[in-house]
Amino acid sequence: MHNYSKYSDEALFKMVIDGTQHAYTEIYKRYSNLLHSHAFFKLQDREEAKDVVQELFVNLWDKRHLIQLESNLSGYLYRTLRNKILNIIAHKKVQAAHEASLQLFLDSKPVPTDYQTRDKQLTLLIESEIQSLPKKMKEIFILSRKDHLSHKEISEKLNISEKTVKNQVNNALKILRSKFGLLIFLIYYLK
Template sequence: MNDNTTFKLYLDKDGQDLDSVYLTHYAALHQYAYTMLNDGHMAEEMVHQVFLKLMERSEPLNIHTSVKAYLYRSVNNECLNYIKHQKVKQSHQTYTMNTMNHQTENPAGKLQYKELEQHLRKAINDLPEQCRIIFQMSRFEELKYSEIAAELGIAVKTVENQMSKALKRLRLQLADYLPILLWLLINLM
């Protein structure tokens, strides 16, 4: 496979062409992504995303530059998208924090916060007993699902199902307080 000519990537059924490209370029692409993200795990994730997208293509890929240049550009784009997503996420968290701080500084905000606390306590207390216990152990005692399962003598899957049930019920009951609730849950985790 010549790296400097127009290249058509055909995936045979066992993916050998892509495997060969992956093995040839993975280490360098990972290092490149790491220099952009400064996070080994996310660098690995970005490189895997590029190859996953290549695998999922149903048509051959025409590359008019070198394969290496195409892969570097793809990893670069994945990293930039990830960075952009992180900035949006951070911006949203900052906005939520500022909104919360502003709301709790004025009397109306304090009242709304107290009202939310009351509604949250009531909503938690209204959960079925096992569901409530599991939710409290997870959110307030910060136990992992496996730790909760071991302590209660139940399956981890049961803990997952009960947490899902609890969060769904709380979301429905506290829909009017979602921005404040999001801030609280982010800070409790």
């Protein structure tokens, strides 16, 4: 068997581009432990670190024809890993913020009669906004959300395209979300 350990990173990567799996394996041997250690240091989760490094190497092989090394291979690997880690951290922050917001909402349960009064008021406000939608949009939205018809059923009933139905429903949702905010609107429609 050929000894790939004597080749430079750049020579190995050129072989990887040509489809040489042994060169790819050599790059993996050289960098996987270092990258895993770096990922674990940043993420503090062994499985997550392992997954992100595996994903990096899978992408290295799958996208080998598209990768343009601007500097050296190690620089590319660390830059790519850093970007993947930053994406994971950003996603976790957004997820944590959503969870905290939802928990805050759940923790601030009003007394039952107060809740029922607020619920009725919110329902009336949303109904009022639905009634103020443009006529066709309102009709399509009500068929979709209240009568629970599919886009196809609405298009057949009103003799319009499914795309028009979809656009009208999406536009109505945008208008209502902008007026009430996503969380209140979702709570109303998920009850």
